[in-house]
Amino acid sequence: xxxxxxxxxxxxxxxxxxxxxxxxxxxxxxxxxxxxxxxxxxxxxxxxxxxxxxxxxxxxxxxxxxxxxxxxxxxxxxxxxxxxxxxxxxxxxxxxxxxxxxxxxxxxxxxxxxxxxxxxx
Numbered sequence: 001x002x003x004x005x006x007x008x009x010x011x012x013x014x015x016x017x018x019x020x021x022x023x024x025x026x027x028x029x030x031x032x033x034x035x036x037x038x039x040x041x042x043x044x045x046x047x048x049x050x051x052x053x054x055x056x057x058x059x060x061x062x063x064x065x066x067x068x069x070x071x072x073x074x075x076x077x078x079x080x081x082x083x084x085x086x087x088x089x090x091x092x093x094x095x096x097x098x099x100x101x102x103x104x105x106x107x108x109x110x111x112x113x114x115x116x117x118x119x120x121x
Contacts, residue, residue, distance in 0.1 A: 005073065030045050071095060072095045
């Protein structure tokens with residue numbers, strides 16, 4: 001079975017690098033995008049997590065508002081809340097990240113060809 005997701009979205013906040021008790025680097029962040037169906041715009045959000053070199057790459061090169069293309073697999077977890085109800089969470093475990101769009105710091109001489117070149121990690 002295949003579990004592969006590619007998603008293009010914007011960072012909702014600056015990613016921050018964390019370390020587990022085993023000294024594993026990780027970052028949790030949310031990507032946002034919007035879809036328009038029958039003239040109704042729907043804002044979508046997906047929680048993402050990256051580990052080790054991918055986490056460090058994301059924290060070094062992306063910030064709030066930046067657009068990225070990420071690839072990975074969907075992970076669903078369950079837990080019981082304080083009242084004993086079963087809750088589910090879904091997140092995208094990142095194994096690739098790509099730059100997308102123009103760099104805001106570049107001058108206005110960026111061409112459409114430059115924007116189409118995604119640089120894989």
